[in-house]
Amino acid sequence: MMKKHINNPYDYAFGILYTEFPKELHELLNIPGKFKRKSNVKVRLKNGKVLEMDSSYVVDSDFDELYEPAVVNLEHQSTPVDEEKIKIIGNYNIQQIADERLPPFNVIATHIDKEKSLQKYKRTPTNTTELYFIDLGEKNIQQRLNTVSNIVRTNEKHLTIKDALNLGIIVLFAPRDNARNITRKVLDLYMQIKHMPKKLEFTLYSVISAMINAYFDDEKEYDELINMINYETEDEIIDKFETEIRTQNKMKEVEQFANDAIEENKQLKAKIKELEKKLESK
Structure with a gap:
C-alpha cells in the first residue's frame, strides 16, 4: 500500500477551488445570493482552540431565495453531518x-443524500442551526461530466473557466463506488484541454492529484495516473x-501541536483544582 502524502485530500481539494475561484465555485454550485467577497475562515473557540471553516464569504441578495445580504459558511462534506459537526457549524x-x-x-455541498444527515440542531429555545444542502449526487455529477465531455468532443478545447x-x-x-472510473475520465479530459491560464491549470492539477491520492491505494495505479497528469502539466505547476x-x-x-497543548493545559488545571479541593478537605 502506498503512503498517503496529502492530509485530508477532500478538504484540500475543496479548499483549492474556494481559494482560487470562490465566485465561480459559488455560481457553479448554484448557491443562492450573489458573491461579493471572501470573509475570515479562522474560528477561535472559548477554550482557545483554533478551527478553520472550509470557506466563508459574503453574498448580496438575489431576490429569489435570498432577500438580504448574508455571510455564507460553505462546508464540503464527504460524510453525513452528525451532531458534533452541526455544533461546530453553530460555533462558526x-x-x-x-x-x-x-x-x-x-x-x-455533498454527494450524500441529505436525509442521512442531521439537518437542524436547536442550541437554545431561540437559536437553531439549520443547514441548506446542495445535491451533488450521482445524477448531478453525471450531467456535469456529460456536459464537459460534449464540449471537448466537439473540439471546443478552449473551455470557459466554469x-x-x-x-x-x-x-x-x-x-x-465509481470514483476511480470517473477520475480516469476527468484526467483524460484534462489532458485534452489546451492553453489554460496558469491559475486554472494549477487548480485543476491540484484537485485531480489530490483525488488520485484519495481514491487509488494501489501504488502501480497511483504512479500510472500521476505520471500521466505530470506529463501534461508544466514543471512550474507541479513544483508549486x-x-x-x-x-x-x-x-x-503545528496547529495540532497547539491544540494538544491547550487540551493538556486544560487537563492540568482540572487536576490542580482537584488537588486543591483535597487539600482543603484535609
Missing part, C-alpha cells in the same frame, strides 16, 4: 456574525503543488 456562525454583522447562511472548473467538482464529488502540500502538512502539524 458565532464567529461569522461577530466578523460581518450579517446573518449566517449554512450551505453543505466549464473547466466543473472537472474539479466532478472528481471531488464523484460517487465513491508539491511545495504547497509540504507547507500545509507542516501547518497542520
Whole structure:
C-alpha cells in the first residue's frame, strides 16, 4: 500500500477551488445570493482552540431565495453531518456574525443524500442551526461530466473557466463506488484541454492529484495516473503543488501541536483544582 502524502485530500481539494475561484465555485454550485467577497475562515473557540471553516464569504441578495445580504459558511462534506459537526457549524456562525454583522447562511455541498444527515440542531429555545444542502449526487455529477465531455468532443478545447472548473467538482464529488472510473475520465479530459491560464491549470492539477491520492491505494495505479497528469502539466505547476502540500502538512502539524497543548493545559488545571479541593478537605 502506498503512503498517503496529502492530509485530508477532500478538504484540500475543496479548499483549492474556494481559494482560487470562490465566485465561480459559488455560481457553479448554484448557491443562492450573489458573491461579493471572501470573509475570515479562522474560528477561535472559548477554550482557545483554533478551527478553520472550509470557506466563508459574503453574498448580496438575489431576490429569489435570498432577500438580504448574508455571510455564507460553505462546508464540503464527504460524510453525513452528525451532531458534533452541526455544533461546530453553530460555533462558526458565532464567529461569522461577530466578523460581518450579517446573518449566517449554512450551505453543505455533498454527494450524500441529505436525509442521512442531521439537518437542524436547536442550541437554545431561540437559536437553531439549520443547514441548506446542495445535491451533488450521482445524477448531478453525471450531467456535469456529460456536459464537459460534449464540449471537448466537439473540439471546443478552449473551455470557459466554469466549464473547466466543473472537472474539479466532478472528481471531488464523484460517487465513491465509481470514483476511480470517473477520475480516469476527468484526467483524460484534462489532458485534452489546451492553453489554460496558469491559475486554472494549477487548480485543476491540484484537485485531480489530490483525488488520485484519495481514491487509488494501489501504488502501480497511483504512479500510472500521476505520471500521466505530470506529463501534461508544466514543471512550474507541479513544483508549486508539491511545495504547497509540504507547507500545509507542516501547518497542520503545528496547529495540532497547539491544540494538544491547550487540551493538556486544560487537563492540568482540572487536576490542580482537584488537588486543591483535597487539600482543603484535609
